[in-house]
Amino acid sequence: MILVTGGAGFIGANFVLDWLAVNDEPVVNVDKLTYAGNLQNLHSLQGDARHHFVQGDIGDGELIARLLEEHQPRAIVNFAAESHVDRSIHGPEDFIQTNVVGTFRLLEAARHYWAALPDAGKQAFRFLHVSTDEVYGTLKPNDPAFTEDHNYEPNSPYSASKAASDHLVRAWHHTYGMPVLTTNCSNNYGPYHFPEKLIPLMIVNALAGKPLPVYGDGMQVRDWLYVKDHCSAIRRVLDAGTLGETYNVGGWNEKPNIEIVNLVCALLDELRPRPDGQAYREQITYVQDRPGHDRRYAIDARKLERELGWKPAETFETGIRKTVQWYLDNPQWVSAVQTGSYRDWISQQYAQEQKATA
Ligand code: NAD
Ligand code: TYD
8 A cells, every 4th residue: 555645635635536546556645634635625535445544744753653554555655745835925834844844754754664664665665755846946938947957946935845855855865775756746737726726716716706816917937737647647656766866747838827817717708607798807806926926937847758658648728628617517615615614524524534443
């Protein structure tokens, strides 16, 4: 089995769902259930013996050591993190605690577990750390896309904390020989994306008749990857990645924010026209820019394609259509997140899980 951290969040939940859809290897899923963790994302796994959920903190070394001992996973995939740049600007402390201290504690628990494994288990073991392209800093309009050799130049508390975690993972390989892999991915989008991030926020605000807040001039560029393609890249790196290496993951799909927002609006105009017949783009409002806002990210994912044969399956056009449709098809998920009732559901659900595993 494998141990996944942060598997109730956006990417982690998609990863767990896809993992169990493509094979039967069980997953122990450790998630602290912060505001970003939502067990409703994993609702379809209710009663599935292959999924074992544990509410817990990656910074709790004793808990992690106990879970490793009990379940003997062959790999750890670390998604757990504080992930929202704007929140990191308002309150960086949690980012340091989870992304830096938490990753350190997780690495230490993993190292002790790994060191005590018999030779075959030791050789097979993997620690895969999921990271971001934001560690590389910002690009000028004509700069080449980030390769794995790009300097680390993080600019936000979020990206600095992720950069620190990447460095720890690297050091645990060089110093202790830990079998680690790191992936640095561009912006994801898709089902179960918490509506504080650009794409889901625009969808839910548009449908609610609220303003669509575009920061600054809206010309900041991001590379966008459909979340299920990120999950397939992680599976591929876990299977065949070279130990100690990092792999950039991207969608070959750079777009300025305003173009993304206009595309979302156009899809909504087609799929769920406004009752008053107006276009959703009428709701776009330019607001004050984010402090220190990185202007452009772009990912060169050729290493992953060349060495491991991975390519994204979705284009932006197919992925964004599926995503908008998912939000239209799942109004209960959206409203539970908006009203906060997903937190009540989590406590009920968690009580049931506790009973089931007691
Ligand atoms: P998310 O915020 O949606 O989910 C994070 C999950 O981690 C939540 O379920 C939360 O409860 C859990 N968590 C937080 N602190 C924890 C702790 N101390 N112990 C255990 N669990 C904890 O984030 P996401 O968008 O799914 O991102 C997952 C990972 O992928 C992060 O490491 C992030 O840096 C990275 N990443 C995200 C993107 C993106 O576009 N979203 C892109 C590249 C990389
Ligand atoms: P976000 O989804 O927060 O991801 P990140 O900052 O990690 O790239 O933001 C994506 C881009 O969209 C980023 O340039 C900031 C911008 N943005 C807005 O213009 N308005 C918004 O309301 C949000 C949340 C983001």
